[in-house]
Amino acid sequence: MTEPTLRLCGRELACRRGGRVLFSGLSFEVAAGEMLMLRGPNGVGKTSLLRLVAGFLAPVSGTVVLQGGRADTPLAQQCHFIAHQNAIKPQLSVEENLRFWLAFLGAGEGSLAADENVRLEEAIAALRLQALRHLPGGVLSAGQKRRLALARIALAPRPVWLLDEPTVGLDTDSQAALCELMRRHLEGGGIIIASTHVDFGMPATRTLEMRPPEQPAAVDGEDDWFGADAAAVQADDDGAAGEGRA
């Protein structure tokens, strides 16, 4: 699905929202098969960082590059972005919602109709939506809507997943299903950036602790290679391969 050399790098990123600097001098690197967890208090800029990677926000300074990705495709089109809003139409059934996104996101991959049906069934099974498939989106509970939104990432293969608090409203079984989906994505050489307060227990996880810029950056661990005023970065490399940075 993706080349093993995939690497998502953000360098010296600065972001301003509403005249306030959220963060500046923020850098990160995630390699194929790794997950980056964004942690920090509310309002620190986790969502803004994700939106910045997805291309919805232009950084004040700095760049985000996907090394080893398809050069002819913008980064936004190689990302799945699960935002707070679920992008569900209340008038359409679960299956119709998914079929639309499948046709929209899957187009251009040159896929066959039979192929797409398989992907649809896989996505429905992965998020345990079988019993709900004919219900209109409007009657789903918050957790069920979240599952439907998350099923979108299983519809079309894209190397980078940007998940903004993906577990909000999910029960434990659904969280486990999401973890399974994420693990498979990482094993396939994908990249995940997630803002979350839950530990997913992924094999290769890095953590980016984000702190408000007013406070002195607290450095976890001995290195402060990102020694910026915004964020101290702690790399939790539980045997994450190829940590050749710094």
Next chain:
Amino acid sequence: MRAFLAIIARDVRLGLRAGGNIGTAIGFFLTVVVLLPIGIGPDMALLQRIAPGALWIALLLSILLSADRIYTADYEDGSLEVLSTGALPLELVALAKALAHWLIAGLPLAIIAPALGFLLNLELALAPMLLLAMATGSLALSLLASMGAAITVGLRKGGLLISLLILPLYIPLLIFGVSVTTGGSGGPDITWPSYLVLLAIVLLALVVSPLASAAALRAHLR
């Protein structure tokens, strides 16, 4: 192309289901056309004279009324963000959404307008030209309305602003649309020249509206 058609199919389906656009637009159109003769009184000659213009104004207002729904729902539920990360350029997304609006609001109104014209004592001979002019012109109306909808997408009460922004752009369509319908009666026959100008405006809107809509949407997504 599949993604393009998928958007049109989805929007048409949403428009036809409960809470969709089509009911609002047709209901409003019907109300105006029914109330007008009651307000003006039973002067058959007067009604006949104003019928094409009145139908056109009713069409403009019904389309404007349903315009703010074009992007609002997608913006609020986050679909617009996902739509902007697809392989399909945002310009074509905007074009697809405008075409879908035309299919569920403009075209049905153009088709029922000649029938409702009898309430206004519309001359039977004018009905085919009215249908042709409205079916063509409403495409430009939907395209321009979707441009207004894209510009006002993040605003809470965008509907009024759309009217203010877009109504001036509707004036040429109104003038030439009416003169396609009535051009044959009195003076030199300007039916087909008017229709060609109407077509030109449609083609212009077809090019400008997707570009402008996409630019506005990109600005709002930031």
